[in-house]
Amino acid sequence: MSNSNSTDFTNPSTFILLGIPGLEVAHIWMSIPFCVMYTIALLGNFTILFIVKREPSLHGPMFYFLCMLAVTDLVMSTSTVPKMLSIFWFNSREISFTACLTQMYFIHSFSGMESGILVAMAFDRYVAICNPLRYSTILTNSVVAKIGLAVVLRSGILTLPYPFLASRWPYCRTNIIPHCYCRHIAVVKLACADIHISSYYGLFNLFLEIGMDVFFIAVSYTLILRTIFRLPTKNARLKTFGTCISHLCAISALYIPDFFSSLTQWVGLYVHLRVLIATLYMLVPPVLHPIIYGVRTKQIRDRLLQLFTHKET
Structure with a gap:
């Protein structure tokens, strides 16, 4: 029997994503909660963006940061979930080498942006509580835009080495990725070379950003x-x-799954558990963030009730 997985090649034209290894028979059933979560994430984050855009009273720093968070949630989940569902539903496991590197870049860069936005929101809460009289003069629209740009540039630049290094390694063992998406460490582990520089940079980036x-x-x-x-x-x-509760919940929704996802890379968990936790990390924050702010933020909650009331009348 020929072993197609061990043929010699360098920089393969395509990779094969396995989904969740060991749980292939349950892919159809697992796709249901994942699809529901993705739908909730789309509806919730688009609703946040729609309400803030339509309501002039919400045109302020806190809600601008919330909109940035919603956009990053949308991009982060959309960069992974559609391909994952195509694996579960249609067994469409192939992904081109270029698309894999692009997905890798979007996943890691927008994950870093999300963390940076939470820092910006913490700064917003600090100014609002510790310097309330100077809030409007400190957090002007110009300052908010500069903070947003700094967050984007920081994550965008720090993530560039991920696809660059991954594209430089020779892949001569296999092109099968035991994962649902092209996570950096999952891809470079396939290389038949010393990948310590990729591993060290991943740790450096983790400590520098997170x-x-x-x-x-x-x-x-x-x-x-x-x-x-x-x-x-x-x-x-x-x-x-109480004005900080929503932000603290948003922090927990991002960092707790991120912590467990990173922890599973260093402890000896089964592969399917590692992949499942990493997959949930891409969905839990985008689902919970709009729910948290929709429930906890009075201005958004009231605006939602007005929209539904007008529709009913």
Whole structure:
């Protein structure tokens, strides 16, 4: 029997995505919750964008950052889920080498952008609580645009080495990727070369982006809590802290799945569990973020109720 998976080749024209290895028989059933989650993510994030665009009272820094978060959620989920569903439904496992590298870039760059936007939102909460009288003068539209541009450039530039390094390695073992999408480490592990530079850069990027972002968020909330505890009454403290709940939930929705997804790469979990957790990481934040802000943010909640009320009447 010929072994087509071990034929010699360099930089294959196509890769083969396995989906979730070991759970192929359950792909159809697993596609149902994934499809539902993706639909909720699309509807929820487009609804956020639609409401903020239509309501002039929401044209402020916090909601601009929320719109940036919605866009990154849409791109991050759309860069992976449609191909994943085509694997589950139609057994369409092939992906071109160029498309694989492009998907890799979008996944990692927009994941970094999402983390950067959460830092910007933490800064927004810090200014609103610690310097409320200067809020409108500090967070002008120009400053918000510059922060957004800085977040995009940072992640876009830091992610460039991922596809560049992956394209430089020779692939002479197999072109089969045991994953649902072209994650950097899943692709470079197929190379028949010393890939330590890719692994080290991945760790460097993880600590530089996520590590710094978590640090700045922690500093922001340390200052926020210090200001809150100085408020004279318990009700004032609770009310002020309540304005941070949505952001804290959004942070948890991103970093907790990201933590477990990264952790599974270093511990000896079964392949199908690693891939399943990594796949959920691409869906959980885009699903939860619009739900969190839709439920917790009064302006968005009221606007949603108005839209449904007008439709009913």
